[in-house]
Ligand SMILES: [Zn+2]
């Protein structure tokens with residue numbers, strides 16, 4: 001599926017530039033709005049390259065900083081520009097060809113994108129009561145200067161002729177929902193559980209040091225039917241509160257539930273010998 005974020009970024013930026021050129025204060029405010037949309041579109045554009053690698057949770061949580069943080073775990077270069085070159089391989093005794101530059105995949109750094117986004121947001125809004133009390137007049141010329149700088153930086157990114165290059169050397173496997181999932185070895189070695197970007201299924205990872213083989217097991221919940229004793233199971237991605245998981249063998253009615261456990265830890269009063277009280281239970285399946 002192709003997403004048109006690049007086009008949206010381009011259109012918004014063109015509009016921002018035209019509004020800036022108008023020169024009046026109202027147009028400056030609208031230019032901020034358009035430039036902010038351009039930042040959003042560029043961030044979504046980068047996100048779209050990594051759709052297979054990003055967990056559903058991060059997608060739903062959409063906040064530029066948080067998503068970029070997750071992307072950088074998957075590809076440390078996700079928010080960095082890079083120049084791409086290529087050369088022909090050596091054939092027989094012929095040396096490799098000359099390096100030919102293809103272009104630069106320009107990206108906004110996560111930090112800069114976040115700063116621009118918040119700065120432009122501030123310029124759009126009416127001053128807060130606190131700002132009013134401090135009676136700081138709106139410094140239009142400084143705002144204009146900052147917005148011009150931002151627009152210039154956005155223009156540099158939008159003008160790149162190469163984009164969407166993902167050079168992650170990762171391990172790919174297929175989810176239970178058929179979606180390919182790719183993670184870097186570093187991500188997996190750090191003990192992270194991969195999660196499918198499509199259905200949210202989590203996987204346990206088994207890998208022996210030095211081995212080329214990786215085993216990915218979908219996380220599932222198991223239990224035994226109280227009436228007939230057969231083992232039952234459900235994939236974590238299919239589990240939801242209140243789901244009917246009645247026994248197919250004997251028909252015992254059962255629904256899926258979860259129990260959250262809370263723990264209170266209190267500071268001991270001086271000299272007293274008290275221990276923290278504990279309550280709760282591990283998640284299980286409620287039968288009836
Ligand atoms: Zn899946």
Ligand SMILES: [Zn+2]
Nearest residue numbers: 225228247250
């Ligand atoms: Zn049963």
